[in-house]
Amino acid sequence: MTKTTAAPPARTSHAARPSTARPRRRPGVEGIYYAFLLPSLIIFTLAITLPALIGIFFSFTNSIGFGEWEFVGLINYIAMFSDPAIVQSYLFTFGFATCTVIVVNIIAFLLAVGLTAKIKVKTGLRTIFVIPMVVSGIIIAYVFNFLFSNSLPTFGQAVGSETLSSSILANPDLAWIAIVIVTAWQAVPGTLLIYIAGLLAIPGDVYEAADLDGAGKWQQLLRITVPLVAGYIFINVILGFKNFLNAYDVIVGLTDGGPGTATRSIPMTIVTGFTGGDYAYQMANATMFFIIVVVISLIQLRLTRGRNAR
Amino acid sequence: MSVQPALVARDIDAAATAEGKGTRRRSRRGSEGRSGNSSWSLTIVLLLCAVTVVIPLYVTISMAFKTQSQSVDGNAFSLPAPFSVEGFVTAWTLTDYPRAFLVSILITAGSVVGTIILGALASFAISRNWDRRLFRWSFYYLLGAMFIPFPVVALPQIQLTGLVGLDNPLGVTLLHIMFQLSFSILLFTAFLRSIPAELEESARIDGASTWQTFWQLIFPLLAPMSATVGIFAFLASWNDFMMPSLITSDPSLQTLPVLQNIFQTQFSSNYNVSFASYLMAMAPAIIVFLFTQRWVMEGVTQGAVKG
Numbered sequence: 158m159t160k161t162t163a164a165p166p167a168r169t170s171h172a173a174r175p176s177t178a179r180p181r182r183r184p185g186v187e188g189i190y191y192a193f194l195l196p197s198l199i200i201f202t203l204a205i206t207l208p209a210l211i212g213i214f215f216s217f218t219n220s221i222g223f224g225e226w227e228f229v230g231l232i233n234y235i236a237m238f239s240d241p242a243i244v245q246s247y248l249f250t251f252g253f254a255t256c257t258v259i260v261v262n263i264i265a266f267l268l269a270v271g272l273t274a275k276i277k278v279k280t281g282l283r284t285i286f287v288i289p290m291v292v293s294g295i296i297i298a299y300v301f302n303f304l305f306s307n308s309l310p311t312f313g314q315a316v317g318s319e320t321l322s323s324s325i326l327a328n329p330d331l332a333w334i335a336i337v338i339v340t341a342w343q344a345v346p347g348t349l350l351i352y353i354a355g356l357l358a359i360p361g362d363v364y365e366a367a368d369l370d371g372a373g374k375w376q377q378l379l380r381i382t383v384p385l386v387a388g389y390i391f392i393n394v395i396l397g398f399k400n401f402l403n404a405y406d407v408i409v410g411l412t413d414g415g416p417g418t419a420t421r422s423i424p425m426t427i428v429t430g431f432t433g434g435d436y437a438y439q440m441a442n443a444t445m446f447f448i449i450v451v452v453i454s455l456i457q458l459r460l461t462r463g464r465n466a467r
Numbered sequence: 468m469s470v471q472p473a474l475v476a477r478d479i480d481a482a483a484t485a486e487g488k489g490t491r492r493r494s495r496r497g498s499e500g501r502s503g504n505s506s507w508s509l510t511i512v513l514l515l516c517a518v519t520v521v522i523p524l525y526v527t528i529s530m531a532f533k534t535q536s537q538s539v540d541g542n543a544f545s546l547p548a549p550f551s552v553e554g555f556v557t558a559w560t561l562t563d564y565p566r567a568f569l570v571s572i573l574i575t576a577g578s579v580v581g582t583i584i585l586g587a588l589a590s591f592a593i594s595r596n597w598d599r600r601l602f603r604w605s606f607y608y609l610l611g612a613m614f615i616p617f618p619v620v621a622l623p624q625i626q627l628t629g630l631v632g633l634d635n636p637l638g639v640t641l642l643h644i645m646f647q648l649s650f651s652i653l654l655f656t657a658f659l660r661s662i663p664a665e666l667e668e669s670a671r672i673d674g675a676s677t678w679q680t681f682w683q684l685i686f687p688l689l690a691p692m693s694a695t696v697g698i699f700a701f702l703a704s705w706n707d708f709m710m711p712s713l714i715t716s717d718p719s720l721q722t723l724p725v726l727q728n729i730f731q732t733q734f735s736s737n738y739n740v741s742f743a744s745y746l747m748a749m750a751p752a753i754i755v756f757l758f759t760q761r762w763v764m765e766g767v768t769q770g771a772v773k774g
Binding site for chain 1: 505507509512516520521526530543544585586589593595596608609612614615616618620626627641645677678705706725727738745749752753
């Protein structure tokens with residue numbers, strides 16, 4: 158299958174709609190088509206839309222998850238801005254997502270350049286680099302947890318580094334680095350595969366021309382390769398950022414939000430609403446988080462459409 | 468993991484090709500084969516990079532085969548000596564592996580089958596009735612799930628599944644299907660548009676009903692897409708931690724990834740046991756990947772993921 162078939166109708170213009178190939182008006186829709194569509198629509202509405210609406214509704218109340226409640230207007234939203242726990246989780250999550258996006262994209266891009274060059278054991282190497290993508294996040298976080306709290310301190314003592322002599326997971330200033338490392342370990346493969354697709358789409362004659370003009374390898378990388386895969390960089394940055402905002406498994410497995418609440422992400426804070434008695438308040442938090450994700454997604458759609466129109 | 472680059476991948480690809488004014492075929496050969504002989508130095512650099520991927524996996528495997536006393540000697544990188552399977556034996560009973568495996572595999576199988584069948588049926592209805600508003604809007608509506616991460620709806624979902632008695636693996640399966648549905652509908656509708664209408668018309672002339680046309684003609688044609696959709700549903704479902712840990716209320720119905728937390732609390736110093744258990748929980752996904760990597764790799768770029 159070529160990639161061209163993967164275009165969703167969502168983006169197609171009126172002229173390119175699938176309907177143009179078919180009769181414009183049919184006498185009526187065959188009943189069975191409704192039967193095909195309805196199960197998805199009904200389950201989706203009950204499983205996702207309804208909970209989302211209920212959540213937004215309760216964000217304007219003082220409900221604790223059960224029993225009586227009353228409307229409190231925007232109080233939950235206003236309180237969030239002066240709540241150190243919430244502010245900290247937003248700062249941490251955005252800082253973490255930004256760092257991880259940068260780290261992941263640099264590593265994945267360089268690996269992709271290497272993996273599309275003329276090398277030995279290419280298939281084998283690609284397989285190895287993709288494996289982290291299929292490993293459970295929580296489990297690999299437990300494995301790294303062991304390495305960070307047992308092996309790394311042993312190494313730290315051996316080289317006489319005071320900071321590394323104790324577990325970095327217990328250090329409020331360094332724990333986030335461990336989370337970035339493990340998240341990057343898992344996220345590089347997906348990003349890498351997209352970059353490989355991007356690099357393979359660059360025609361070779363561009364480089365031949367550059368060779369003739371006497372451009373060096375580094376110059377070619379910066380002046381030709383990077384601009385030509387700019388679109389892929391953009392996709393990877395946006396998708397990665399959105400994914401990293403949802404960080405949960407890896408953090409639970411490494412620090413569980415600690416030390417203290419130093420590495421508690423937004424999703425982890427939201428989930429405390431289930432046990433912490435501030436259900437409505439965390440629903441306001443979830444609604445806020447939802448708005449942020451939607452805004453990022455809209456920017457993504459807008460910019461990709463802009464590219465498309467060009 | 469959720470990967471959904473699909474939305475944009477094609478444009479960019481087209482843009483890149485247009486910019487380079489080359490055909491795909493030519494470009495592929497071009498950039499892969501431009502500099503004569505393969506480079507050993509680059510291969511070695513990449514092999515060194517691959518070590519960072521391999522180390523955690525190597526530690527998991529070697530720790531799993533150590534004896535209890537060797538596993539706590541502080542050297543994570545040594546080879547097992549003597550070679551021991553006691554970790555596996557203990558982990559097997561401690562996590563009640565057969566039961567946990569069964570729960571995991573049922574949720575995963577349900578998600579894979581559900582995502583493929585529901586996605587294919589809905590996509591078929593949507594793409595064949597695109598001129599109808601209901602179907603067109605349904606498409607955008609179902610795609611909307613891409614913008615709703617699970618944490619946003621987690622609290623109400625925990626509450627609702629509890630209320631209607633779905634705070635169990637069945638509820639988790641349904642949620643997995645719903646969160647995978649937008650990805651599968653995106654892939655299926657794109658593919659369905661490429662199937663020539665004549666094919667279906669000739670089936671109808673032969674007297675096939677819509678139901679028969681779908682199952683005997685369309686669904687088999689969708690097989691390559693179903694493979695991609697199915698593998699991503701498998702990986703997302705098998706590896707998921709957040710949903711089962713929050714939705715399933717009965718600990719004895721918990722999935723393999725969620726059960727591993729017992730080694731963080733109760734059995735935290737039996738490293739050989741915990742790593743044996745991690746290995747048994749990770750291995751199925753890695754094995755499936757090794758056999759299906761072509762579809763996994765194509766899937767990421769084709770319509771790729773989110774999750």
